[in-house]
Structure formats: structure tokens, C-alpha cells
Amino acid sequence: MTDQKKPVLRAAGIDKFFAGAIALDQVDLTLFPGEVHALLGENGAGKSTLIKCITGAYHRDGGTIRLGDTEIDPRGPEESQALGIGTVYQEVNLLQNMTVADNLFLGWQPMRAGMVDRRQMNRRAQDILAEYGLHVDPSLLLSSYSIAIQQVVAIARAVELSGKVLILDEPTASLDRDEIDLLFSVVRELTARGMAVVFITHFLDQVFEIADRATVLRNGRVVGTRKLAEVTQGDIVELMLGRHLEAAKRDRSHATPGDTILSLKGYGKRGMIEPFDLELRAGEVVGLAGLLGSGRTETCKVVFGAVTADQGSAELRGKEIRLTSPRGAVEHRFGLCPEDRKIDGIVGDLSVRENIVLSLQARQGWTRPLSRARINELVDEYVRLLDIRLASPDMPIRLLSGGNQQKALLARWLATNPDVLILDEPTRGIDVGAHAEIIELIEGLREQGMALIVASSEMEELVAYSTRVMVLRDRRQVRELTGDEITTDRIVKAISQEETAA
Amino acid sequence: MMRSPRLPLYITLATFLLAYAICASQYPSMLSTRVIANLLTDNAFLGITAVGMTFVILSGGIDLSVGSVIAFSGVFLAVILRDTSIHPLVAFALLLGITIAFGAAIGSIIHYLEMPPFIVTLAGMFLMRGLAYVLSTDSVPITHEFYDTLQGIYWKAPSGGRFRLIGGIMILCYVVAMLVLHRTRFGQNVYALGGNAATARLMGVPIARTTIGIYAIAGGLAGLAGIVYSIYTSAGYSLSTVGVELDAIAAVVIGGTLLTGGSGFVAGTFLGILIMGLIQTYIVFDGTLSSWWTKIVIGGLLFAFIMLQKALGWATTTRRRPALEFATRS
Numbered sequence: 132m133t134d135q136k137k138p139v140l141r142a143a144g145i146d147k148f149f150a151g152a153i154a155l156d157q158v159d160l161t162l163f164p165g166e167v168h169a170l171l172g173e174n175g176a177g178k179s180t181l182i183k184c185i186t187g188a189y190h191r192d193g194g195t196i197r198l199g200d201t202e203i204d205p206r207g208p209e210e211s212q213a214l215g216i217g218t219v220y221q222e223v224n225l226l227q228n229m230t231v232a233d234n235l236f237l238g239w240q241p242m243r244a245g246m247v248d249r250r251q252m253n254r255r256a257q258d259i260l261a262e263y264g265l266h267v268d269p270s271l272l273l274s275s276y277s278i279a280i281q282q283v284v285a286i287a288r289a290v291e292l293s294g295k296v297l298i299l300d301e302p303t304a305s306l307d308r309d310e311i312d313l314l315f316s317v318v319r320e321l322t323a324r325g326m327a328v329v330f331i332t333h334f335l336d337q338v339f340e341i342a343d344r345a346t347v348l349r350n351g352r353v354v355g356t357r358k359l360a361e362v363t364q365g366d367i368v369e370l371m372l373g374r375h376l377e378a379a380k381r382d383r384s385h386a387t388p389g390d391t392i393l394s395l396k397g398y399g400k401r402g403m404i405e406p407f408d409l410e411l412r413a414g415e416v417v418g419l420a421g422l423l424g425s426g427r428t429e430t431c432k433v434v435f436g437a438v439t440a441d442q443g444s445a446e447l448r449g450k451e452i453r454l455t456s457p458r459g460a461v462e463h464r465f466g467l468c469p470e471d472r473k474i475d476g477i478v479g480d481l482s483v484r485e486n487i488v489l490s491l492q493a494r495q496g497w498t499r500p501l502s503r504a505r506i507n508e509l510v511d512e513y514v515r516l517l518d519i520r521l522a523s524p525d526m527p528i529r530l531l532s533g534g535n536q537q538k539a540l541l542a543r544w545l546a547t548n549p550d551v552l553i554l555d556e557p558t559r560g561i562d563v564g565a566h567a568e569i570i571e572l573i574e575g576l577r578e579q580g581m582a583l584i585v586a587s588s589e590m591e592e593l594v595a596y597s598t599r600v601m602v603l604r605d606r607r608q609v610r611e612l613t614g615d616e617i618t619t620d621r622i623v624k625a626i627s628q629e630e631t632a633a
Numbered sequence: 634m635m636r637s638p639r640l641p642l643y644i645t646l647a648t649f650l651l652a653y654a655i656c657a658s659q660y661p662s663m664l665s666t667r668v669i670a671n672l673l674t675d676n677a678f679l680g681i682t683a684v685g686m687t688f689v690i691l692s693g694g695i696d697l698s699v700g701s702v703i704a705f706s707g708v709f710l711a712v713i714l715r716d717t718s719i720h721p722l723v724a725f726a727l728l729l730g731i732t733i734a735f736g737a738a739i740g741s742i743i744h745y746l747e748m749p750p751f752i753v754t755l756a757g758m759f760l761m762r763g764l765a766y767v768l769s770t771d772s773v774p775i776t777h778e779f780y781d782t783l784q785g786i787y788w789k790a791p792s793g794g795r796f797r798l799i800g801g802i803m804i805l806c807y808v809v810a811m812l813v814l815h816r817t818r819f820g821q822n823v824y825a826l827g828g829n830a831a832t833a834r835l836m837g838v839p840i841a842r843t844t845i846g847i848y849a850i851a852g853g854l855a856g857l858a859g860i861v862y863s864i865y866t867s868a869g870y871s872l873s874t875v876g877v878e879l880d881a882i883a884a885v886v887i888g889g890t891l892l893t894g895g896s897g898f899v900a901g902t903f904l905g906i907l908i909m910g911l912i913q914t915y916i917v918f919d920g921t922l923s924s925w926w927t928k929i930v931i932g933g934l935l936f937a938f939i940m941l942q943k944a945l946g947w948a949t950t951t952r953r954r955p956a957l958e959f960a961t962r963s
Contacts, residue, residue, distance in 0.1 A: 209837045224835045228638075228828035228895035229821075237825055238818065238837045246816040272638055288836075 139164045139199060139327045140216070140296050145184050146193030147177075147351075154180045156351045158194070162296060162327035167318060169338040169359070170331045171371055172348035178331055181348065182298055186211040186218055198295065217289025221301040223281040225273055225288070232256035232269035235288050259287055263317045279310030283317055290321060297321060298329040303337060315341050335364050347371055371564070389413035390448070392550055392582045395434070398443035404429040406443055407608040409601070411551060411582045416573060418597030419586035420622045426606035427586035428470050431555045434584060435467040436460040461494050463551075466544030468537070470555040470586075476540050479529035483521055483539055484510045486528045491546045513542035518568065534565025541572065552576065553584045558592060570595055590619040602626055641889030642901045644941060648887075648934070649904045652911050660918045666794030668914060673800030676910040678703065678862040679880055680803040680903065683888075684810045685851035686881040687902045691814070692847050693827040693894025694750035698739065698757030699855040700877035702732055704870070705765040706859020711773035711869030721779045729856045735761070736852020740845035750848075758878070765871035772870035775863060783864050799861045806854065810899045823847060827894025884909055887934050891942055908934070 140162040147155040155177050162168050172178050184191040187205030196203050198214060205211035208218065225234045232253045240247045241255065256269035263283050273281055282302055289297055299318070303311050318328055318341060330342055338345060339359055346356045347370040355370050391412050399406035404426045411417060419427045432438045436454035445452055447463055454460050457467070469476050477486055487510050492501055501509075510524050517538040521531060528539055537557060544552055554573070558566045573596045577583060587593050593600055600617050602610040602625040610625040656663045673680075682699050689696045706728055713724050735757070742753050786798040814820035822843045825833040834840050863869055888905035890897025912930045916922045 208835060212837070224832045226825050226828035226832055226836070226895070228891075229824055233821060233824075234836075237821060240818060240821065246812065247818065247821065249816075 136163050136165070137199075138162060138197075140185075141197045142181075142185055142194065143197075144194040145181065145191055145196075147180055147184055147189060148192050154351050155184065155191075158348070158351070158353050160185075160346055160353075161356075162329065164325045164327055165322050166343040167322055167328045167330055167341050169342035169345040170329055170348070171335075171338065171345050171367065176348040176371075177351040178348055179300070180351075182218070182300060182329070182331070186216055186298070212289070212293050215293045215295030216298065217293030217296070218298040218300065219282065219285045219289050219302055223278060223285050225281055225285055227272070227274040229273060230270050231260070231267060231273050231276070231284055234273050234284055235259065235269070235291070239292070259291060260284070263287060263320060264313075277310070279306050279313055282306070282310075282314060286314075286317060286321075290326070294326070296327045296329065298331070300331045301333070302330075303332060303334065311337065335367060338367070339364065389580060392448060393434075394446040396444050396446075398433065398440050398445060400429070400433050400438055400440050400442070403438060403606065404433055405607040407601075409434070409584075411584065413550075413582050414577055414580045415598045416577050416583045416585055416596050418593035418600040418617075419584065419603060420590065420593050420600050421603035421626065425603040425626075427588075427603055428555055429606065430601075430603065431467060431469075431553050431584065431586055434551075435465055435553055437467070458493075461490060461547065464547070464549045465551045465553065466490070466547060466549035467553040468540050468544060468555060468557055477528045477536055480527050482525045483514075483519070483528045483531065484524040486539055487513060487524075487542045487546060490543050494547055509546050510542075513545060517542055517545075517572065532565075534569075537565070537569065538572075541569075545576075549581070551582050551584070553586075555586045556588065557585065558587065558589065566592075590622050593617075593622065594619055638896055639898070640945065641896075641938075641941065642898050642904075645887060645889045645901050645904045645908070645938075649908050649911070652908055656911060656915050656918075660915075663914065663918060666790040666792045668794070670790065670794035670796045670800065672907060672910045672914060673803065674795075674797045674865070675913075676906050677799040677803040678858040678865060678874075679877060679884070679909075680906045681806050681854050681858040681861060682877060683881040683884040683902045683906055684806045684899060685854035686878070686885050687810070687888070687890060687897065687899045688814070688823060688847050689750070689851045690882070690885050690890050690892060691827045691894055691897055692823050692844070693830065694743070694844075694847070695754065695882070696739075696750065696848065696851045697754040697878050698735075698761055699851060699858070699881060700874045700879075701758045701761035701765065702735065702852060702855035703859040703862055703874040703877055704872070705761040705768075706732065706856050707863045707866070707869035707873060708765045708768045708773065708871050709869070710860065710863045711775050712768045714775055714777050715773060721777055725860055728860065729853055732856025732859070733849050733853040736855075737845050737849040739852065740848030741841075743848065744841050744844040762871070768871070769869070770871060772868050772872075774868045776867075780864060780867060784867070799864055802857070802861060806857070807899060807903050814899055819843065819846060824895055827891075827896070829895075880909070883931055883935055887931075887938050889938070892939075 138161045140160070142158070142160045145155050145158040158177065158181055160181065170178050170181070180189065183189040185196060187207045187210055198216070203211075203214055205214060205216070226237070229237070235256045236252050241251045242248060243251070253269050260267060260269065260283070263286070265280060265283055267276060267280060273284065286297065286299075302314060306314065318330070322328055330338070332338060342359055344356060344358050345367060347354050347367065349371065357367070357370070389412055391410055393409070393411040395407070395409040397406040397408065407430070409417070419430055421427050429438070433440050434454070435457060436459055437457050439455045445454055452463060454463070460467070478489070484506065488501060488506050491509070495501065513519070514521065514524065519535050519538045519542065521535065528536060531539065541557070557569050557573070570592060573583060573585060577596070577598070585593070585596065594617055597617055598613070600612040600622060601608055602612065602622060604626055612621055612625065662668070682703065685699060686696060709728055709731075710721070710724055713719065713727075714721060739753055739757050742748055743750050783798055787795040789795055814823060822833070822838045825836065825838050826840065826843055830840065862874065866873070884905035885897070885902050886892060886905070887908055888897065888901030888903070890901060909927075909931055913924070913927050916924055916926055
């Protein structure tokens with residue numbers, strides 16, 4: 132087994148301090164050749180910090196890194212790459228404007244008589260990619276291929292340049308199932324050649340599918356390294372959280388919805404979402420279920436007025452309204468947490484404080500600024516209420532972890548005290564702990580009598596908090612499930628039954 | 634349908650051929666080698682400037698200082714040849730040294746102070762124009778027998794066109810630039826920088842060296858354009874070549890290079906220069922049109938090419954091939 136082999140990389144006692152805070156405390160990580168080693172932990176547990184210390188992107192404050200038999204001290208990603216440690220990030224760090232071969236060979240192009248030998252470069256690129264089971268034309272632009280293929284090109288480049296250790300930082304986040312299979316077959320190919328692969332992800336299923344061992348970090352400390360063949364997902368989650376994640380309990384005793392708040396009839400927008408009916412009552416969570424591209428996000432946008440509906444009518448508390456812009460929607464006390472918080476949600480360079488009061492201030496208008504005291508009071512309240520973990524409300528929001536950014540965004544809308552809150556994928560890209568907290572929060576808001584629309588790709592999550600589930604397929608509402616009908620099985624069936632009928 | 638990065642180049646080529654065909658159908662004499670030779674001679678200094686501009690724009694930057702550098706070069710040469718007895722070749726070397734250093738300094742400021750190229754080269758533009766005024770506010774004639782020798786070098790085509798030295802220098806610049814951009818690591822780094830500077834850094838592209846090199850090349854080529862311009866006009870005048878940087882940018886864009894950087898060809902720039910020259914020649918042949926029509930047509934062409942870039946951008950984002958078409962899995 133792997134234990135008898137000599138480790139290819141051994142990081143021991145890594146310390147890292149940030150302005151008084153301990154980010155890593157005596158962290159050990161050992162990689163054996165031919166293994167896939169998952170690095171797990173909640174957001175902010177220190178996974179990225181550890182990787183950055185190993186690749187030299189950060190200067191570590193203590194500890195040693197041994198690669199093979201030699202102690203190394205890389206001062207930057209280029210140096211660690213030259214030593215044999217390659218890194219591939221979630222966002223493909225390649226050049227879209229250059230060809231596949233250019234990307235593979237940038238900086239180490241084959242030369243002949245002082246000139247780049249393009250013919251040889253293309254031929255070698257083809258050979259290299261063929262080893263990964265990829266038959267592409269390397270003389271075409273990288274941007275003409277999908278993210279998965281770009282990801283493989285990035286891996287191929289990292290392997291060619293490094294060849295000992297490959298670090299994959301959330302490589303599967305934006306891939307679909309088939310593409311993940313492609314990526315995993317590449318990873319297996321590499322481990323068969325004796326490379327050590329570090330795999331960082333939020334998807335536990337994938338960890339169990341591909342990884343041999345896992346090291347779990349919590350609050351900057353290693354809480355355990357496990358052979359995955361010997362443990363269950365529950366064990367790993369327990370290690371990550373340090374507590375049992377309470378099984379999502381369904382308690383519908385409170386599910387006595389109040390008055391109808393929003394009523395949409397034949398509401399739709401050509402080319403985005405077919406007309407649908409939606410009755411939204413106070414104290415109700417309507418889940419939007421469906422596959423990627425089924426119209427979940429589109430529904431959210433149409434209801435919020437970010438995209439103006441071209442058919443149907445909307446009534447708010449019995450009065451006809453027209454939702455033509457987000458601004459109008461905010462005036463009607465609507466709130467929307469969009470799917471892509473980095474693009475549509477947070478304003479990265481503004482402070483957490485400013486991000487939280489943004490919508491409230493926008494609704495008040497700039498002529499009536501919120502007082503400093505009121506702002507502080509609001510921000511403190513929501514930071515406490517939502518348990519947003521931050522050093523200071525004055526820090527730029529982009530420095531927060533994904534889960535905390537999401538909570539700050541929620542705080543932004545909660546501060547406006549909305550009647551209708553629309554959440555599009557509120558738990559995407561955040562860790563298990565924050566995940567559970569957000570689900571709890573949704574429950575809490577419902578109990579207070581808010582009406583929520585939540586779109587999510589995670590069925591269990593929808594089952595946990597929805598009072599009703601609207602199933603979407605091909606941009607059409609195909610089924611509405613209520614009460615005890617709401618189970619993962621029923622949702623899946625509702626999506627697939629339609630498939631056989633079609 | 635895949636987008637080839639060469640598509641804009643082909644469109645530029647088609648535009649040029651179409652324009653030339655229209656011109657030739659109205660004035661058959663425009664097909665003569667004389668017209669072609671003059672096209673090269675008259676646009677030599679602009680063409681050389683545009684080579685440097687292509688490097689800069691490909692890297693995602695812009696250089697507004699080149700017009701002023703040309704004017705400075707002309708005045709510098711005229712004054713130094715009037716007031717001292719040094720040989721023009723020495724003066725040329727001196728000038729190229731100054732303009733390359735100037736470009737390198739601009740590149741260093743852009744890189745190390747992380748300033749936008751627009752502002753830094755705007756400062757450079759005022760600086761060089763001012764220096765030209767300080768040297769002389771009058772037009773200074775150049776009367777050196779070596780200049781007469783240079784102006785006398787030409788190759789006479791059988792049908793009478795005189796291909797002069799400065800046109801040859803321009804073509805040489807394009808050939809060398811093509812080799813540098815496509816067949817050296819430096820050239821590939823220029824494209825990488827224009828594609829995405831942050832990514833290029835992560836991929837190990839020496840950003841500092843490349844940025845400084847690019848602006849040094851632009852400065853040096855502007856200096857060379859200044860030499861060519863002084864040979865062309867036999868004078869140095871601080872008020873000359875105002876706005877040449879904008880003509881050069883126009884030529885680069887009409888040549889199919891993306892203004893945001895990362896995509897384009899120096900051959901396209903050459904065609905852009907020829908198209909602009911052709912319009913001017915047509916107006917001269919016509920005789921009744923105001924020369925301002927040149928500007929109007931160039932403006933229209935620029936709009937058309939900007940639209941084209943936008944349209945091609947959309948085409949690439951919507952037509953991406955799915956992954957599995959290419960993968961074979963065991």
C-alpha cells in the first residue's frame with residue numbers, strides 16, 4: 132500500500148500568521164506517489180492558505196517542506212512549479228486568445244535556429260493531449276473549447292512543467308457530470324504514472340469517488356487524515372464540522388401559510404421562461420427545482436423584474452403591479468440574492484458595512500442618508516444575527532469567505548425588511564457548516580412570516596425548507612409538489628416523468 | 634463554424650482588394666508601379682510607427698507619444714546636423730538610443746507604478762513635443778550630402794515606379810516584426826500579456842521585461858519613423874506629425890487588431906496603412922474631392938471594424954464546442 136512508499140512531498144509543522152490571527156497552526160501534510168489526496172475543510176479552515184504556503188505564494192512563518200529528499204523553500208508559484216509542484220485553479224488560468232499549443236508551451240516553446248518551431252509545437256501538443264484521451268486540434272484557439280477541455284490543457288501544462296505533485300483547487304466547480312468523468316479519468320491516468328494529486332473540493336461525493344486519503348482541516352489545524360476506504364461521508368463531515376450535522380428535519384407544524392402576498396398569473400417572458408402561475412403566501416418557502424438551464428434563474432429574474440415579463444399579470448396583496456425593474460421591485464419590498472454573487476451581488480472593494488446597507492440606502496434615496504449610528508446598529512445586529520465571521524465591518528467584502536459573503540448579501544436584503552425574498556442558489560460554493568446555517572436561516576425567516584422563493588440544484592436542501600416545490604423543465608413549470616409530496620424521489624420523478632412523456 | 638483568429642485579417646485583405654479594384658476601375662493608371670511605389674514612400678513613416686503601435690495594442694496598451702517622438706526626432710536631427718559636424722549615421726544612432734530609452738522609461742513607469750498606459754504616454758506626448766519646441770520653434774532644413782545620398786537610393790521598376798529606400802525600410806520593419814511576434818518567445822509573451830496580464834504572470838511570463846520591451850520597441854520605431862520622416866521632408870519641424878499616433882492606431886484597428894489586446898497581426902496593420910494610403914491617393918486622382926474625405930472614409934472604416942470585432946466576439950462566446958466530442962475514454 133501507499134504507506135510503504137517514500138512520500139513525494141512532506142510538509143511538516145507549517146505555521147502561518149495573519150496580522151495577529153493564526154491561519155495555520157502546525158499543519159502536516161504528507162503525499163505519497165500515486166495517490167489522490169483530498170484536502171477538506173470548511174471555508175476559512177486554511178485549505179487555500181496551506182496550498183499557498185506550499186507553492187510559495189505566501190511566505191510561511193514556520194515549518195519545513197521536503198520534496199523527495201530535499202528541503203525546498205519556493206518563493207513563488209513559478210519556482211515551486213520548476214521544482215515539480217504544479218497548481219490548477221477553478222478559474223482556468225490559461226490564455227483564451229492563444230491556441231491550445233501556445234498555452235501548453237508558453238515560456239518553453241521548442242526552438243529551432245532561434246525561432247519558435249510551431250510545427251513541432253503543434254505536433255507535440257497533440258501527442259501530449261492524446262495521452263489524456265483528448266483529440267483536439269492544438270492550433271485552434273483555446274477559447275473554442277469547453278471549460279473541461281481547457282481544464283485538461285491546464286493540467287497537462289502543469290504536469291509537463293512540474294511532474295511530481297499536482298494541486299487541483301476546486302477543479303470541478305463549473306463542470307457537468309460528463310466533464311467531471313473526463314477530468315477524473317485524467318487524474319487516474321496521472322496517479323497511475325506515480326504523481327501525487329491534491330484535490331480540493333466541496334463535493335464529498337467526488338472525494339469518495341476519486342481520492343484515496345483525505346486530510347481535514349479545521350480552524351487552521353489538521354483534525355485528521357483518513358483513508359477514505361475506511362470511513363463514511365458522515366465521519367468526514369463530522370471531522371470537518373466537529374459536530375454532527377443535524378439531519379435536516381422536516382417539521383411542517385408551522386407550515387400554516389398566511390395571506391397571499393404575491394400572485395402571478397400566466398407570467399412569463401418569451402425565450403426565457405414559459406408562462407407560469409405562482410401564488411406566494413406569507414410564511415411560505417417556494418422551492419424552484421430543476422436541472423441546470425431549466426429556468427430556475429430565469430424565474431427568479433422575471434419575478435424580481437430584472438427581466439421584464441412580456442405576458443401575464445402580477446398582483447401584490449390584491450393590487451395589480453408591474454415589475455419592470457429591480458428598482459421598482461425593491462420599492463415593492465422585494466429582495467433578490469442572485470446566483471453569481473461575485474458578479475451580480477457583492478461590491479468587492481466596498482466594506483462589509485457598505486455592502487450590507489447598500490439596498491436600504493438605495494431604497495431611501497440619496498437625499499436621506501442613513502445616520503452613522505443607525506448604520507452601525509443595523510450592521511452589528513445582522514453580523515450577530517447571521518453569525519458573519521469577520522475581523523471588522525470595515526474590511527472589504529471580497530476578503531470574506533464565500534459563506535460569509537453570502538450571509539452579508541442576505542443581511543443586505545434583510546435590512547430592507549422585504550416581504551418577498553428571492554434566493555437563487557443561496558448555498559452554491561459554500562462549505563457544509565455555512566450551508567446548514569443558511570438553511571436554518573431560511574427556516575427562521577419563514578417562521579417570521581416572510582415569503583421566500585428559493586432556487587436550488589440541491590434536492591435535499593429544497594426538501595428541507597420548502598413548503599411547496601415548483602419543478603421546472605426546459606424553461607417550463609411542469610409540476611407543483613406540496614406537503615408530504617416533497618421528497619427527493621418525487622422531485623426527481625417529476626423531472627424525469629416529464630422526460631418520458633415528452 | 635469556428636472563429637479563426639485570422640478572420641479579421643482576411644476581411645482587411647478583402648477590404649483592401651475591393652478598394653483597390655474600385656480605384657483601378659475608375660483610374661486604371663492606379664495600377665501602375667509608380668502609384669504603388671509612392672504609396673510605400675509616402676506612408677513609410679506612418680507605417681513604421683504603426684508597427685510599434687501594433688506591439689503596444691496587442692499587449693493591451695496604447696501609445697499616444699509616438700507622434701511627438703517623430704517631431705522631436707526630426708528637430709533633433711536637423712538641429713544636431715546644423716550645429717555640429719557629426720555624421721548623420723552617428724546622429725541616427727544617438728537618436729535611436731534616446732527614443733528607445735524614452736520608450737523603456739515609459740514602459741517602466743507603466744509597469745512599476747501600475748499606471749494606465751493612456752496617461753503615461755499622454756505625459757510622454759507633451760514632454761516630447763515640448764522638447765522639440767525647446768530645440769527649435771522654426772522649421773529647420775537639413776542640408777547634408779549624406780541625406781542627398783539616402784534620398785537618391787531607389788530601385789526603378791521597369792514601368793517607371795521608383796521604390797525608394799524609406800519604403801524598403803518600412804517593409805523590412807514589417808518582416809522583422811512578423812518574425813518577432815510569431816516566432817520568438819518575446820512575441821508570444823506580447824500576445825499573452827494582451828490576453829490576460831494576471832494569467833500571463835501566473836504562467837511565468839516575465840511581465841516587467843515584456844512591458845518595458847514593448848514600449849522600448851514602440852519608442853525606437855517612432856525614432857526610426859522620425860529619421861525616415863526627416864529623409865522624406867529634408868527638414869525638422871516641431872509642429873509636424875501632430876496626430877500621427879491616432880493615424881497609427883486607426884491603421885492597427887483597420888488591420889484587424891483587437892483594441893483590447895491579445896489578437897491581431899502585424900500584416901493586418903500593413904494592409905491598414907495601404908488602405909489609408911489608397912484613400913488618399915484616390916482623392917488626389919479625383920482632384921475635386923476635399924482631402925477631408927480621407928478622414929471621413931477612415932472614420933467610417935473604423936466604425937465598421939469596431940462593429941466587426943464586436944460581432945466576432947459574440948460569435949466565439951456562443952459557439953463553443955462541447956467537451957465530449959473530443960474525448961475518448963477507456
